[in-house]
Amino acid sequence: MRIVVTNCNTTRTMTEEIVRGARDAAAPGTTITGLTPAWGPQSAEGWLDSYLSAAAVLDTLRGHEEPYDAVVLAGFGEHGREGARELLDVPVVDITEAxxxxxxxxxxxxxxxxxxxxxRGQIEDSLHAAGVAQNCAAVVGTGLGVLDLADSEVTVRAFLAAAERARDAGAEVLVLGCAGMTGLQEKVGAALDMPVVDGVAAAVKLAESLVGLGLTTSRAGGYAKPLPKARTWTRPSE
Amino acid sequence: MRIVVTNCNTTRTMTEEIVRGARDAAAPGTTITGLTPAWGPQSAEGWLDSYLSAAAVLDTLRGHEEPYDAVVLAGFGEHGREGARELLDVPVVDITEAxxxxxxxxxxxxxxxxxxxxxRGQIEDSLHAAGVAQNCAAVVGTGLGVLDLADSEVTVRAFLAAAERARDAGAEVLVLGCAGMTGLQEKVGAALDMPVVDGVAAAVKLAESLVGLGLTTSRAGGYAKPLPKARTWTRPSE
Amino acid sequence: MRIVVTNCNTTRTMTEEIVRGARDAAAPGTTITGLTPAWGPQSAEGWLDSYLSAAAVLDTLRGHEEPYDAVVLAGFGEHGREGARELLDVPVVDITEAxxxxxxxxxxxxxxxxxxxxxRGQIEDSLHAAGVAQNCAAVVGTGLGVLDLADSEVTVRAFLAAAERARDAGAEVLVLGCAGMTGLQEKVGAALDMPVVDGVAAAVKLAESLVGLGLTTSRAGGYAKPLPKARTWTRPSE
Amino acid sequence: MRIVVTNCNTTRTMTEEIVRGARDAAAPGTTITGLTPAWGPQSAEGWLDSYLSAAAVLDTLRGHEEPYDAVVLAGFGEHGREGARELLDVPVVDITEAxxxxxxxxxxxxxxxxxxxxxRGQIEDSLHAAGVAQNCAAVVGTGLGVLDLADSEVTVRAFLAAAERARDAGAEVLVLGCAGMTGLQEKVGAALDMPVVDGVAAAVKLAESLVGLGLTTSRAGGYAKPLPKARTWTRPSE
Amino acid sequence: MRIVVTNCNTTRTMTEEIVRGARDAAAPGTTITGLTPAWGPQSAEGWLDSYLSAAAVLDTLRGHEEPYDAVVLAGFGEHGREGARELLDVPVVDITEAxxxxxxxxxxxxxxxxxxxxxRGQIEDSLHAAGVAQNCAAVVGTGLGVLDLADSEVTVRAFLAAAERARDAGAEVLVLGCAGMTGLQEKVGAALDMPVVDGVAAAVKLAESLVGLGLTTSRAGGYAKPLPKARTWTRPSE
Amino acid sequence: MRIVVTNCNTTRTMTEEIVRGARDAAAPGTTITGLTPAWGPQSAEGWLDSYLSAAAVLDTLRGHEEPYDAVVLAGFGEHGREGARELLDVPVVDITEAxxxxxxxxxxxxxxxxxxxxxRGQIEDSLHAAGVAQNCAAVVGTGLGVLDLADSEVTVRAFLAAAERARDAGAEVLVLGCAGMTGLQEKVGAALDMPVVDGVAAAVKLAESLVGLGLTTSRAGGYAKPLPKARTWTRPSE
Structure with missing residues (x-):
């Protein structure tokens, strides 16, 4: 089984990290290919970045010609998911929902x-649209930017403090709310008595599940194939 | 990986059918063991049956001594799921939520x-408690009892008629709402332009996913271990 | 009018306490009979206990042959209510909803x-299914087990502390969240400027109301009579 | 026990009918007194009528000097309920919520x-504010005005047609949605296989229940006593 | 364009203040006329006041014979809005919803x-009925009565303290929750880094918008014209 | 006051139509400037188009250097709104929410x-995120594509048929669900007894209202300014 995992920003080291996380989760027969959008934001933190990222990721996917069986969208709370479902005939799993x-x-x-x-707003909306917001007790920020996550000691400390607030709000399970946190579940797991779910890993397993069962996106409603029409994917050079 | 799949009623032929469906879905390295409760209802259709089934399934699980890695509860809309999560240290996946x-x-x-x-009421409540009710457009009955599902021509016809009503209510994907329907997705798939999800197969994949990622039920809240106390699991003989 | 009040656990002293609470609430012409399940948990604290209790209570009710006009289920947040509605022709009132x-x-x-x-989770789900969750501001634990409630000074103190948290969350009225707390409303009432509702007493009044108006459970939907079929209510002796 | 039942319009024959319904429901020791507002609408059908009725009913209640133990507000979906709770020290039950x-x-x-x-809008809002809207499957109009209900053959026919639509929407129990329908439950009961609840009767039983348990409105929040201030209850004569 | 702005209480100085706020917001061609109900409460703080106010405001509106193009109801969280929509052929905008x-x-x-x-309860219900409650993070009291707002230093301090609590609950924008606060947005704006919306000003702009687009209340449903019938708007003199 | 109205697709004739609708709605002192994205879809019908459009519209806005006081986003149910709020210091109003x-x-x-x-899905999500979905009775399709709207006889007929379905679902007011329908309210108004709201016109009035009151987007939460970082807005030329 061949799963394509797309980063949602243009930072290649982050794609590598995501691919590492995806490979750790993948079953023996699954191959993981990483994609980095050729354009878009360096990191996605906010609505503007997210909408820019969505178009860049979709452009990247429509240009990707190697065959594959499923796609994982590795931007937590980022837009684009439903567009990829229209575009592709293979299952699409977003790490937020996963x-x-x-x-x-x-x-x-x-x-x-x-x-x-x-x-937080984007994540809440993404969970809502995916139909899994109801049992979310809280979305809590650590105060760290996407590209600050590398310094893992600071990250772990900030994560544990935020985790405490999520627990106070009723959380019994934690979700890593950024693709760049993949792998962190092991570092924080020892200090927390709660399961910690990494979206990249979760999405890989769900993609494998759908492919394994021969299931793919319904064409019977909102995710019908895009209509044929003129689309310009890039600013005309002036 | 060893997955135990429990029927929620006492009909052994139905356990066999469920095990067959589970094996079809399982990954190469996964072994499936079926359990049939030694007591409970012949089939579960209604609240009384469901509550009786829940106790019988939990009693069966607590007496099952072979080691295993995850449990699938194969009663669509039946009770017991949260009790199994308290009881067991391995992941528990119910076919309804799956x-x-x-x-x-x-x-x-x-x-x-x-x-x-x-x-329908039980199914709606079960989806609600599992946190996935929001995107459910409709729960539609076929008018067939659990043990009437065998005659597959009648079943297919009733299923397609009910599917039409679900589609009119906005459904873009269908779920087989009974463990005894496992396998039916292939028979109805040709006649419907929508994906059809079998809960038994889905639960096997989700159980494999959780085990694969080393995740199990949180003990940090509602699913803490049962307290030690006197419990009588069956009516004392008179 | 004859009301049967069933404890949901096997502790007879608790049944007596519940019957005392029910009798205090009953109208002059109402007689209260207590039932103690012959099997099940010593006390119900958690999902496993609750599902075990549900089957034991239903088994007890189906074996109870004296005539009566209504049933009160005296387990706060415990399962079984809807099954009793299917089983019996008389009104069924659960102390949680009441x-x-x-x-x-x-x-x-x-x-x-x-x-x-x-x-807390069970109580929230039970209120939701009963249709009265919307105006519930909070479900707060005292940290006391069901069988620890006897020591009333500790109980009163823990209750008042928990009541404060409920008030902070917006509660203007308090509900005693355990059948074993029946009678406590008088001990805490002096210290709180809020009405305190005891579920046992409330359920007796609602049962009297339904019987008085000649109303009983609808058979026109989810609470239709159980289908005739083979049901084994107890583990076969080995 | 003394229960005051207030009509919400100025039509005295309707007050008499409501009192008759209330007396049929009352327990042996309960006395029912009817009140007719001295001003307000002849019948309440719409928001304007309802707001006019609310002020007139509150004015009538604050001028009623005979002692009593509880009040029933007999306007289905009409406003005023929360104001009466502020005004009075005795329990207030509205027939809609009841x-x-x-x-x-x-x-x-x-x-x-x-x-x-x-x-319909007023009724939906009233059920929502009372915290019992969740399990309401539908509010269906018969097309008959409040004062047209007298001709009972037409009323029964219109009621049965509307009941059918409510059942199709999922209703398993019916509620008479107008104080003027009190008594109708017997005439339509034979033709329907569902329980039919009359709000006047229900409110009398709930008022008896609260009084019997010594419970009254909480003063700890929204229903605190009205603040002392100048209030002019009627247009100054010119 | 002629907009009538009705105070919901009988305090004329408050009408003047509201008119001042409305005029500050109005477009060049808009004339503002203030109305003070001839009866009703001196100030509205609670359900009783609100229902009394609703009838008095509706009575005042039906007696107002000068022509106008829209009405602004200047009672925050007070009742009457839907009745005015039935009564009048011009658009009606309430400051709460606005x-x-x-x-x-x-x-x-x-x-x-x-x-x-x-x-708070009234405001929550009013926002809910208006269809805009979803994004309301909190309704917070300052502890000041309507007629205490004049002392602006105390008011500003209390407002800022309450604003802090609203922000902690997630608010990114603040709403002045009383007609008597109109104008306060400037005094508190400097100290807060959030937009502050005055309902009186907002309602004037929305009324201008509707009139400008030729839109008025739908008669096709709940806001149909009041039925012709006998209505007594005032207590008969004894 | 200067309002910029952006089409969300690249079809210039549609921009002209939108500008015409905006000018019809604008107050005397308001000037309307239309923007057409230099890239993106020819029309937006589906998620893929919508995400492509969002990036193109944001790119167009960030490149627009003429001063203006507010922006109207004229894509019904299209993405990008929240990104524009981050990007710009002036108020942003989307025709869907307006x-x-x-x-x-x-x-x-x-x-x-x-x-x-x-x-439909996009529109529902957009209304939900905007906080105004609650009172939406239905989103109904006419079956016409965005660029098929020109033939107005067919459009009117299809609109009236769809309007009937919306009314049956409880709608008392209709909304034109496409920027390309602007102006249609007059053609269908005669045949319908309901107000018809055009989003372009509504957004112009709301933008004027916000500007008139000196209000703009809060920076205190989700709509803070975009972080400084590297962003590539278009595919690098190969």
Whole structure:
């Protein structure tokens, strides 16, 4: 099984990290290919970045010609998911929804620990549209930007503080609220008595599940194929 | 990986059918063991049956001494799920929630096609508690009892008629709303232009996913271990 | 009018206490009979206990042959209610919903003060299914187990502390969240400027109301009579 | 026990009918006194009427000097309920909420059959504020005005047609959605296989229940006593 | 364009203040006329006042014979809105809903800072009925009565303290929760880094918008014209 | 006052039509400037188009150097709104939310009549995020594509048929669910007894209202300024 994992920003080291996380989660026969959009934001933190990222990711996907069986969208709370479902004939799994789906199986309420507080709205909307917002007790920011996550000691400390607030709000399970946090579940797991779900890993398993069962996106409603029409994907050179 | 799949009623032929469906879905390295409760209802269609079934299934699970890695509860809309999560240290996945989780990934709204209309309330409550009710467009009965599903021509016809009603209510994906329907997705798939999700298969994949990622039920809240106390699991003989 | 009040656990002293509470609430012409399940948990604190209790209570009710006019289920947040509605031709009132119904008439928001935090989920689900969750501001645990309630000084102190948290969350009325708290409303009433509703008392009054108006459970939908079929209510002796 | 039942319009024959319904429901020791507002609308069908009625009913209640133990507000979906709770030290029960509370105990979903379609909004809002809207499957109009209900053959026919629509929407229990329908439950009961709840009767039983348990409105929040201030209750004569 | 702005209480100085706020907001060609009900409460703080006010305001409006193009109802959280929509052929805008509509355009969540905590319930219900409650993060009381707002230093301090609590609850925009606060947005604006919306000003702009577009209340449903019938608007002199 | 109105697709004739609708609605002192994205889809009908459009519109806005006081986003149900709020210091009003805000003032429930059924999901999500979904009774498709709207006889017929379905679902007010329908309100108004709200016109009035009151987007939460970082807005030329 061949799964394509797309980063939603243009930072290649982050794609590598995401691919590492995806490979750790993948079943023996699954191959993971990483994609980095050729344009878009360096990191996505806010609505403007997210909308820019969505178009860039869709442009990248429509240009990707190697065959594959499923796509994982590795931007937590970022836009584009439904567009990819229209575009592609293979299953599309977004790490936001994926983490929430698995978290619902592990406890009555889950919490998301993310980067900056400003991204909470997008995450809430994304969970709502995916149909899994109901059991989300809280989305809590760590105050760290996407590209600040590298310094892992600071990250772990900020994560644990935010996790405490999620627990106070009723969370029994935690979700890593950024693709760049992939792998962190092991570092924080020891200090927390709660399961920690990584969206990248979760999305890989859900993509494998759908492919394994021969299931793909319904064409019978909102995710019908895009209509044929003129679309300009890039600013005309002046 | 060893997954135990429990039927929720005492009908052994149905356990066999469920095990067959589970094996079809399982990954190469996964072994499936079926359990049939030694007591309880012959089939579960209604609240009384469901509560009786819940106690019998929990009693069966607590007496099952072979080691295993995850449990699938194969009663659509039946009770007991949260009790199994308290009881066991391995992940527990119920076919009701499992089908809904995967269906959410395939379309904007899903519909459940089940047996008798009387079971709709239980299914709605089960989806609500699992946190995946929001995108359920409708739960529709076929008018067939659990043990009437065998005659597959009648079943297919009743399923297709009910599916039509679910589609009119907005469903873009269908869920087989009874463990006894496992396998039916292939028979109805040709006649419907929508993905059809079988809960047994979905639950096996989600159980494999959780085990694969080393995740299990949170003990940090509602699913803490049962307290030590006197419990009598069966009527004392007179 | 003859009302049967069933304890949901096997502790007879608790049945006696519940019967005392029910008799205090009953109208002059009402007789109260207590039932103690012959099997099940010693006390119900958690999902496993609750599902075990549900089957044991239903088994007890189906074996109870004296005539009566209504049943009160005296387990706060415990399962079984809908099964009893299918089983019996007389009205069935559960103390969870009963307390909430009366509390809604007394203030804009109510709070539930219960035993252990772990039971909050069940109570929330039970209120939701009963249709009266909307105006519940909070379900707060005292940290006391069901069988610890006897030591009333500790109980009163823990109750008042939990009541404060419910008030902070917006509660204007309190509900005693355990059958074993019946009678406590008088001990805490002096220290609180809020009405305190006891579910046992509330359920007796609602049962009297339904019987007085000649109303009983609808058979026109989810609570139709159980289908005739083979049901084994107890583990076969080995 | 002394219960005051207030009509919400100025039509005295309707007050008499309501008192008759209330007396049929009352327990042996309960006395029922009817009140007719001295001003207000002849019948209440719409928001304007309802707000006019609310002030007139509150004015009537504050001028009523005979002692009593509880008040029933007999205007289905009409305003004023929360004001009466502020004004009075005795329990206040509105027939809208009362019918819904009892209906929730009898089936999973209930439906309201009312007079003109234009009153549906008020009824929905009233049920929502009372915290019992969740399990309401539909509010259906018969097309008959409040004062047209007298001709009972037409009324029965219109009621049965509307009941059918409520059932199709999922109702398992029906509520008479107008004080002027009191008594109708017997005439339509034979033709319907569902329980039919009369709000006047339900409110009398709930008022008796609260008084019997020594419960009254909470002063700890929204229903605190009205502040002392200048209030002019009627237009100054010119 | 001629807009009538009705105070909801009998305090003329407050009408003047409201008219001042309305004129500050009005477009060049708009004339503002203030109305003070001839009867009703001196100030509205609670349900009783609100229902009394509703009837008095409707009585005042039906007696107002000068021609005008729209009405602004200047009672925050007070009743009567829907009745005025039935009564009048011109658009009716209530300051509660108006402030919320504009606030929704300025941030993801808004908060209301009002007078006494006891009015929170009415405000919540009014926002709900108007369809704009979803993004309201909190309704917070300052502890000041309507007629205490004059002392502006105390008012500003209390407002800022309450604003802090609204922000902690997630508000990104604030709404002045009392007609008597009109003008305060400038005094508190400097100290807060959030937009502050005055309902009087907002309602004037929305009324101008509707009139400018030739839109008025739908007669096709709940806001149909009041039925012709006998209505007594005042207590008969004894 | 200078308002910029951006089309969300690249079809210039549609921009002209939108500008015409905006000018018809604008107050005397308001100037309207139309923007057409230099890239993006020819028309937006579906998620892929909408995400492509969002990036193109944001790119167009960030490159627009003439001074202006507010922006209207003229894509019904299209993405980008929140990104524009981050990007710009002036108020941003989207035609989807604008139409809904005004519709809520005119009736208890509104309905949206749009182009293809496939766009319903986006519209529902957009209304939800804007906080005005609650009173939306239905989003109904006409079956016409965005660029098919020109043939107005067919359009009127399809609109009226869809309007009937919205009314049956409870709508008392209609919303034109596509920027390309602007002006249609007059053609269908005669045949319908309901107010019809055009989003372009509504957004102009709301933008004027915000500017008139000196209000702009809150920076205190989700709509903080975009962080400084590297962003590539278009595919690098190869």
């Amino acid at each position: 983490a929430a789906h698995l978290a619902c199986l592990l406890g009555r309420r889950y919490g998301v620990v993310t980067t900056l507080d400003r991204t | 089908a809904a989780h995967l269906a959410c990934l395939l379309g904007r709204r899903y519909g459940v096609v089940t047996t008798l209309d009387r079971t | 307390a909430a119904h009366l509390a809604c008439l007394l203030g804009r928001r109510y709070g539930v003060v219960t035993t252990l935090d772990r039971t | 019918a819904a509370h009892l209906a929730c105990l009898l089936g999973r979903r209930y439906g309201v059959v009312t007079t003109l379609d234009r009153t | 402030a919320a509509h504009l606030a929704c355009l300025l941030g993801r969540r808004y908060g209301v800072v009002t007078t006494l905590d006891r009015t | 139409a809904a805000h005004l519709a809520c003032l005119l009736g208890r429930r509104y309905g949206v009549v749009t182009t293809l059924d496939r766009t």
